[in-house]
Amino acid sequence: MAIPRIIWSIYSTALLVSVLTAVPASVSAIGVCYGRLGNNLPPPGEVVNLYKANKIGSMRIYDPNNEVLQALRGSNIQLVVDVPNENLQSLASDASAAREWVQKNVVAFRPSVSFRYIAVGNEVIPGGLAQYVLPAMQNVQNAVSSAGLQNQIKVSTSVATTVLGTSYPPSAGAFSSAAQTHMNPIVQFLARNGAPLLLNVYPYFAYKDNRNQISASYALFTSTEVVVRDGQFGYRNLFDAMVDAVYAAMEKVGGSNVAIVVSESGWPSAGDFAATIDNAKTYNQNLIRHVGQGTPRRSGRPLETYIFAMFNENQKNPELEKHFGLFNPNKQPVYPISFA
Numbered sequence: 001m002a003i004p005r006i007i008w009s010i011y012s013t014a015l016l017v018s019v020l021t022a023v024p025a026s027v028s029a030i031g032v033c034y035g036r037l038g039n040n041l042p043p044p045g046e047v048v049n050l051y052k053a054n055k056i057g058s059m060r061i062y063d064p065n066n067e068v069l070q071a072l073r074g075s076n077i078q079l080v081v082d083v084p085n086e087n088l089q090s091l092a093s094d095a096s097a098a099r100e101w102v103q104k105n106v107v108a109f110r111p112s113v114s115f116r117y118i119a120v121g122n123e124v125i126p127g128g129l130a131q132y133v134l135p136a137m138q139n140v141q142n143a144v145s146s147a148g149l150q151n152q153i154k155v156s157t158s159v160a161t162t163v164l165g166t167s168y169p170p171s172a173g174a175f176s177s178a179a180q181t182h183m184n185p186i187v188q189f190l191a192r193n194g195a196p197l198l199l200n201v202y203p204y205f206a207y208k209d210n211r212n213q214i215s216a217s218y219a220l221f222t223s224t225e226v227v228v229r230d231g232q233f234g235y236r237n238l239f240d241a242m243v244d245a246v247y248a249a250m251e252k253v254g255g256s257n258v259a260i261v262v263s264e265s266g267w268p269s270a271g272d273f274a275a276t277i278d279n280a281k282t283y284n285q286n287l288i289r290h291v292g293q294g295t296p297r298r299s300g301r302p303l304e305t306y307i308f309a310m311f312n313e314n315q316k317n318p319e320l321e322k323h324f325g326l327f328n329p330n331k332q333p334v335y336p337i338s339f340a
Helices: 044-053 066-072 085-093 095-105 130-146 177-193 203-209 216-220 238-251 277-293 319-323
Strands: 030-033 058-061 078-083 114-122 154-160 164-166 197-200 222-224 228-230 233-235 260-265 305-307
Touching: 044 066, 058 305, 078 085, 085 095, 085 114, 085 130, 095 130, 114 130, 114 197, 130 154, 130 177, 154 177, 154 260, 164 177, 164 238, 177 197, 197 238, 203 216, 203 238, 216 222, 216 277, 233 238, 238 260, 277 305
Parallel strands: 030 058, 030 305, 058 078, 078 114, 114 154, 154 197, 197 260, 260 305
Antiparallel strands: 228 233
């Protein structure tokens, strides 16, 4: 996870009201992000077995690590694999480099590894690398199509909610001036190719940065009434409001049919304000129960979601970043959680 500096626009004292508990729904397509920034993590083969033992059916990895991909063979775990940010410029400028990347890191492992999405860059819009994202996506898409895999593997990019300039109320969601130059054509690319936008969603950071306006219960899915009324939609938790603001932004630029996949969401168990084991357990367990029902703007459509992260990673900084894991490096859970 690149540290999301999510400044969630709050324009209403309505956020001070309590909110309604999310109704439990069947879990659909819950995955977990497998970061590897630690010097004491178990080997990939043991990690894959840990996913299977906990009935975690999907995984996101942040680079096409050969040892991880080998361990995934025959596992039936659905995979999101990132094109690392440092590769964007070369894949954008050289179609043959993109073909080589896809051949080496995807085609070579199929069909025994179940690739689902290729995330071309993580949280680079807006920013200095943003100009390379769409050209790299186009070259990777062409390489995937040349391999005959365009119906099995969808090409996208992973963005933070900082692509929004307006986020409240959710129906007013719109891309910022800095992001829209890149996001508008990316959304149209996704629409043409039937691919989702990958979105990193962190109510934790929004709550931490706006603690006087946002209640803990709204952030943790534990409230008892609608807190934000937005036309026909009522919002009982911040997660839904954040996702729907991005849906609204995409609708404004021709992306009404583009789905969202939540490519990261989580809550730290230590290291900063409100980062406790109880809060982390509450957030992540409620997230698992909630996403099967979709959001108010896409009600009834299960929202594919990847929890960040599998392990506490001791080589991340600042301190807070070390404590997003569901499991300790010894494979013991940081707190009990059920994926079923």
